[in-house]
Amino acid sequence: MATLRRAVTYIPWLVSVISGASLQRIAEPFGYNPTKVGFYIYVPDALVPHPPVLVDPHWCHGDANAAFRGSQFATLADKYGFIVIYPDSPNTADKCWDVSSRETLTHNGGGDSLGIASMVRWTLDKYGGDKGRVFATGVSSGAMMTNVLMGSYPDMFAAGSAFAGVPFGCFAAPGNNSGVYGYWNDACATGKVSHTAEEWKAIVEAAYPGYSGWRPKLQIFHGTADEVLSYNNYNEAVKEWTAVLGLSTTPSSVTEDTPAKGWTKSVYGPDSWFEAYSAAGVPHNIQVQEDTVMKFFDLACKGDGCFKWGKGGLHSKCRRSRN
Numbered sequence: 001m002a003t004l005r006r007a008v009t010y011i012p013w014l015v016s017v018i019s020g021a022s023l024q025r026i027a028e029p030f031g032y033n034p035t036k037v038g039f040y041i042y043v044p045d046a047l048v049p050h051p052p053v054l055v056d057p058h059w060c061h062g063d064a065n066a067a068f069r070g071s072q073f074a075t076l077a078d079k080y081g082f083i084v085i086y087p088d089s090p091n092t093a094d095k096c097w098d099v100s101s102r103e104t105l106t107h108n109g110g111g112d113s114l115g116i117a118s119m120v121r122w123t124l125d126k127y128g129g130d131k132g133r134v135f136a137t138g139v140s141s142g143a144m145m146t147n148v149l150m151g152s153y154p155d156m157f158a159a160g161s162a163f164a165g166v167p168f169g170c171f172a173a174p175g176n177n178s179g180v181y182g183y184w185n186d187a188c189a190t191g192k193v194s195h196t197a198e199e200w201k202a203i204v205e206a207a208y209p210g211y212s213g214w215r216p217k218l219q220i221f222h223g224t225a226d227e228v229l230s231y232n233n234y235n236e237a238v239k240e241w242t243a244v245l246g247l248s249t250t251p252s253s254v255t256e257d258t259p260a261k262g263w264t265k266s267v268y269g270p271d272s273w274f275e276a277y278s279a280a281g282v283p284h285n286i287q288v289q290e291d292t293v294m295k296f297f298d299l300a301c302k303g304d305g306c307f308k309w310g311k312g313g314l315h316s317k318c319r320r321s322r323n
């Protein structure tokens with residue numbers, strides 16, 4: 001099935017229905033990629049100078065092509081001139097991401113997250129991309145990987161957006177998890193993994209010992225009726241990321257019916273550095289909210305007035321300037 005789907009990638013007329021450019025597979029060496037993650041990239045015909053880079057990891061049983069076709073981000077890339085990386089899981093058993101190994105949960109430690117980080121570095125270099133505007137978004141396993149990337153590579157990402165995922169480290173294989181790449185953590189999936197905010201903070205900080213630089217901002221979305229990844233993970237993620245970012249666990253604002261009816265948006269801290277959207281009655285198959293993501297990343301903005309939050313204006317005292 002994976003072979004069949006991958007073959008579809010090479011039919012130019014099919015992808016050209018979506019946009020002018022096409023999804024390309026990068027076959028050449030692009031940096032250290034110990035678990036052999038597949039590298040697919042969408043480079044629109046018209047790039048802005050120093051283009052931003054968005055990483056969009058697929059869900060379990062999905063692949064790069066499914067992620068490419070499954071959201072509007074490629075179309076939005078055409079419109080706004082940014083690049084999208086669609087990594088492809090090397091785990092042929094279920095196509096879930098490695099979010100369980102010691103390696104992936106460690107900065108430059110290996111695992112799937114390092115393969116993806118190598119893709120980002122290669123892309124920034126090849127296209128003269130903006131190092132200060134690298135983002136990740138994904139659904140389900142792709143949301144788990146988004147959390148992993150924010151924790152293992154905080155220096156690389158400006159922001160993340162995760163739909164129906166779990167907190168960084170929640171899927172870690174128990175005991176010595178070195179080399180345990182394809183572990184399905186049932187306890188986490190069913191909502192039985194719970195930590196204090198301080199414990200979660202320690203888990204994230206252990207990914208990159210001694211690091212005290214920039215931390216990406218993050219938004220999470222979770223349906224209260226999620227039957228695959230328990231909604232308990234929403235509250236655990238709130239504890240985790242507010243602690244890591246030094247924010248109060250009491251929201252600074254709560255808005256009902258945003259961005260959809262029955263979805264409640266909670267903002268933490270004074271400048272939306274962490275946002276959590278609780279979607280009432282929504283199952284695991286949650287609808288990606290591209291507009292909300294684009295706005296959070298400031299990706300629909302062109303020109304000099306953009307992305308002030310990421311260039312050391314806000315939080316410049318405690319977060320490294322990304323110029």
Ligand SMILES: *[C@@H]1O[C@H](CO)[C@@H](O)[C@H](O)[C@H]1NC(C)=O
Pocket residue numbers: 176177178179
């Ligand atoms: C964990 O497992 C790896 C690989 O099997 C091994 O090299 C390492 O020594 C183990 N670490 C501990 C602390 O047991």
